[in-house]
Amino acid sequence: MRASDRAYRQLREEILDGELAPNTVLAEVEQAERLGVSRTPVREAFSRLVNDGLVVAQTARGLVVTELSVDRVNQLYELRLALEDQAARLAALRGNKRVFLALAERFRAAPELVRLGELGLPRYYDLVAEFDEAIDDAVENAYLTAALVNVRTHLARIRRLARHDPDRLVEASREHLLIVEAIAAGDAGLAAHATHVHLHKSKTHFVATVERHLRGGQVA
Amino acid sequence: MRASDRAYRQLREEILDGELAPNTVLAEVEQAERLGVSRTPVREAFSRLVNDGLVVAQTARGLVVTELSVDRVNQLYELRLALEDQAARLAALRGNKRVFLALAERFRAAPELVRLGELGLPRYYDLVAEFDEAIDDAVENAYLTAALVNVRTHLARIRRLARHDPDRLVEASREHLLIVEAIAAGDAGLAAHATHVHLHKSKTHFVATVERHLRGGQVA
DNA sequence: TTGGCCGAGAATGTATACACAGAGGCGCCA
DNA sequence: TGGCGCCTCTGTGTATACATTCTCGGCCAA
Numbered sequence: 001m002r003a004s005d006r007a008y009r010q011l012r013e014e015i016l017d018g019e020l021a022p023n024t025v026l027a028e029v030e031q032a033e034r035l036g037v038s039r040t041p042v043r044e045a046f047s048r049l050v051n052d053g054l055v056v057a058q059t060a061r062g063l064v065v066t067e068l069s070v071d072r073v074n075q076l077y078e079l080r081l082a083l084e085d086q087a088a089r090l091a092a093l094r095g096n097k098r099v100f101l102a103l104a105e106r107f108r109a110a111p112e113l114v115r116l117g118e119l120g121l122p123r124y125y126d127l128v129a130e131f132d133e134a135i136d137d138a139v140e141n142a143y144l145t146a147a148l149v150n151v152r153t154h155l156a157r158i159r160r161l162a163r164h165d166p167d168r169l170v171e172a173s174r175e176h177l178l179i180v181e182a183i184a185a186g187d188a189g190l191a192a193h194a195t196h197v198h199l200h201k202s203k204t205h206f207v208a209t210v211e212r213h214l215r216g217g218q219v220a
Numbered sequence: 221m222r223a224s225d226r227a228y229r230q231l232r233e234e235i236l237d238g239e240l241a242p243n244t245v246l247a248e249v250e251q252a253e254r255l256g257v258s259r260t261p262v263r264e265a266f267s268r269l270v271n272d273g274l275v276v277a278q279t280a281r282g283l284v285v286t287e288l289s290v291d292r293v294n295q296l297y298e299l300r301l302a303l304e305d306q307a308a309r310l311a312a313l314r315g316n317k318r319v320f321l322a323l324a325e326r327f328r329a330a331p332e333l334v335r336l337g338e339l340g341l342p343r344y345y346d347l348v349a350e351f352d353e354a355i356d357d358a359v360e361n362a363y364l365t366a367a368l369v370n371v372r373t374h375l376a377r378i379r380r381l382a383r384h385d386p387d388r389l390v391e392a393s394r395e396h397l398l399i400v401e402a403i404a405a406g407d408a409g410l411a412a413h414a415t416h417v418h419l420h421k422s423k424t425h426f427v428a429t430v431e432r433h434l435r436g437g438q439v440a
Numbered sequence: 441t442t443g444g445c446c447g448a449g450a451a452t453g454t455a456t457a458c459a460c461a462g463a464g465g466c467g468c469c470a
Numbered sequence: 471t472g473g474c475g476c477c478t479c480t481g482t483g484t485a486t487a488c489a490t491t492c493t494c495g496g497c498c499a500a
Contacts, residue, residue, distance in 0.1 A: 043264075044263075044267065047264065047267055047268075048267075048271075051268075051271045053362075053363070053366065072362075075360075075361040075362060075363050075364070076363050078306065078310065078359075078361050078363070078364055079303075079306075079361065079363040079364045079367060081306065082302045082303055082305065082306035082364070083299075083302055083303075085302065086298065086299075086301065086302035090298065139298075140295075141295040141298050141299065142273075142292075142295060143273070143295050143296050143298070143299040143371070143374070144295070144298055144299045144302070146273065147299060147367050147370075150367075151363070154363075
């Protein structure tokens with residue numbers, strides 16, 4: 001793998017995990033030494049992180065890790081809502097019904113996974129990832145998918161900040177089930193509305209937990 | 221200005237204008253010599269173009285200018301629809317009414333600008349740009365705005381490919397007027413629906429003209 | 441005491457040398 | 471004569487040296 005890819009992945013992972021806290025200053029030389037590569041691949045990695053929106057130019061000279069805030073979460077969800085509503089609608093129109101029927105079957109079993117705790121949770125998250133993939137495949141729209149991928153990046157950061165709440169996950173799996181069934185049935189309207197409802201609940205949950213974290217935890 | 225910025229702007233402009241035709245191979249050394257800078261800023265510019273979606277990695281080795289096609293235009297509009305519906309809705313909820321009332325006044329006069337031809341058209345396009353800015357300001361959502369900016373980049377490319385059709389522009393100005401009035405009135409539903417209608421007509425127009433261009437003009 | 445200017449230092453911006461990998465062409469062998 | 475393999479050559483990936491610019495601190499003057 002290329003050095004610039006490794007640098008990008010590691011920095012990205014550290015930001016998502018919070019090891020590189022918001023407002024941390026990223027300097028080329030410093031990070032190059034820490035990651036054991038030269039400045040060139042680090043510059044490339046920085047550029048990609050800026051494009052992801054995980055890092056911003058604070059002054060003319062100096063990049064910092066972007067902040068997370070309740071306000072930002074709300075903004076992200078305004079975008080996410082627009083994109084996923086549309087994606088669900090298009091998936092219902094174009095998707096392979098069998099793929100989504102199979103997903104429905106697995107979402108029905110998902111509460112069991114959540115109940116398994118540590119053992120089942122990775123499988124639950126895999127399922128959600130497969131759901132996202134199935135949507136992307138179904139919509140066949142490079143622009144829309146690219147926008148969704150970017151949203152998911154920020155979402156991953158929020159997810160890791162919030163604790164896993166089993167009750168919420170069980171509820172979410174039921175919401176996913178409805179969405180998947182609507183897509184399998186080719187009901188674009190229902191798919192969009194079910195997505196809307198799901199995202200509303202998801203947002204409410206995250207806003208509450210993120211608020212708690214930001215107050216209690218690190219100083220933002 | 222930095223050399224990398226100049227390289228980026230020039231390459232971007234050339235791609236949007238079609239001087240760098242779709243499928244043109246972009247090589248670092250070649251472009252560096254042509255633009256009179258070293259490979260480093262060219263690499264940075266390439267990276268930004270890839271992120272814009274104006275350029276893609278074809279093989280492991282070699283970037284090419286992305287193609288335009290009717291299919292791509294349709295995809296772009298699926299994304300644009302999702303984003304602008306939401307933006308219009310949020311603008312209606314949050315926007316400064318006076319700003320949009322002022323825009324309404326100017327859109328009422330816009331058909332005159334179109335009729336002026338060469339003299340008025342730049343002013344017409346300025347007005348549309350100010351409309352976009354007003355929306356961005358009103359929604360106060362960095363994520364949504366960033367996504368819209370990206371869409372507008374691709375849209376600019378399509379616009380330059382399609383000829384200016386005075387009839388369509390007059391019609392579009394009436395559609396803009398309705399959107400702006402809905403936002404000024406704080407009617408989120410109407411703003412979203414009016415936007416939807418506008419984009420549908422806009423898409424229909426572009427699909428027709430782009431199709432004609434791609435058939436008659438350059439080989440895609 | 442405060443404000444502004446100047447200089448030192450450090451960090452980024454750019455150029456370039458070198459390393460490496462992939463593609464294409466040429467030659468050899470079957 | 472055609473196909474396979476090696477070699478060369480071109481172009482990207484990385485490192486590093488040099489240029490440039492911004493920042494911060496100190497000093498001087500009002």
